[in-house]
Amino acid sequence: MSLVTLTDVSKSYRRTLALRPVSLELEPGELVALAGPSGSGKSTLLMITGGWETPDTGTVTPHPPLPDLPMAELQWDHVGFVPQSIGLFDELSITDNLAFPARAREDTADREKLLETLDLAKFAHRRPAQISRGEQQRAAVARALVTNPTLVLADEPTSHQDRAHAELVLIRLRAAADAGTTVLVASHDPLLTQHADRTITLAGA
Numbered sequence: 001m002s003l004v005t006l007t008d009v010s011k012s013y014r015r016t017l018a019l020r021p022v023s024l025e026l027e028p029g030e031l032v033a034l035a036g037p038s039g040s041g042k043s044t045l046l047m048i049t050g051g052w053e054t055p056d057t058g059t060v061t062p063h064p065p066l067p068d069l070p071m072a073e074l075q076w077d078h079v080g081f082v083p084q085s086i087g088l089f090d091e092l093s094i095t096d097n098l099a100f101p102a103r104a105r106e107d108t109a110d111r112e113k114l115l116e117t118l119d120l121a122k123f124a125h126r127r128p129a130q131i132s133r134g135e136q137q138r139a140a141v142a143r144a145l146v147t148n149p150t151l152v153l154a155d156e157p158t159s160h161q162d163r164a165h166a167e168l169v170l171i172r173l174r175a176a177a178d179a180g181t182t183v184l185v186a187s188h189d190p191l192l193t194q195h196a197d198r199t200i201t202l203a204g205a
């Protein structure tokens, strides 16, 4: 039984076709690479999957263990998100940025270990403005994983990483998938295919 079913979802913004109709099933515990040329709709598909954008056509259906609720209501408890824009709280330390999604959860990841795995331990008490863009991006990955979510949607999570740190990010996402989390990663990074179970490629214009 799949975790999420997308059926014929498509989206346009005025005259721009952002996403051609696409159907896909995400299975529990798989890491899926979402590829395709710039502008083919990868971010749009992630936003639709997470319920933050409404498709013009088609449906997004969660299946157990996801609750039968609109996808947008499942963030952060069930759905972790790594946005392209990173989107950390500026006024909170990295540790507190992780504490925020974890606040209502009993079963959360070990935050110290998570930060260590992503080479962030020494930045735990700094605020986002006091660390580099790549470090901020890895903190956004940690935030998405801290609740041990059922589904992670990650938009270009290695775009600000050097090769070694990109590997750390992908290894941690792979570990989440191996532990049962479904992970959908939009990326141009060729390293991703080495860690993914399969690749879905969106057609360009």
Ligand SMILES: Nc1ncnc2c1ncn2[C@@H]1O[C@H](COP(=O)(O)OP(=O)(O)OP(=O)(O)O)[C@@H](O)[C@H]1O
Pocket (backbone or CB within 6 Å): 013, 016, 017, 018, 019, 036, 037, 038, 039, 040, 041, 042, 043, 044, 045, 186
């Ligand atoms: N809010 C918006 N208003 C108008 N057009 C938009 C909006 N969001 C996305 N688009 C357009 O929709 C298309 C798909 O955008 P999207 O960001 O989903 O592509 P992408 O495959 O993620 O691109 P990239 O690889 O460059 O990040 C693009 O042509 C983009 O310009």
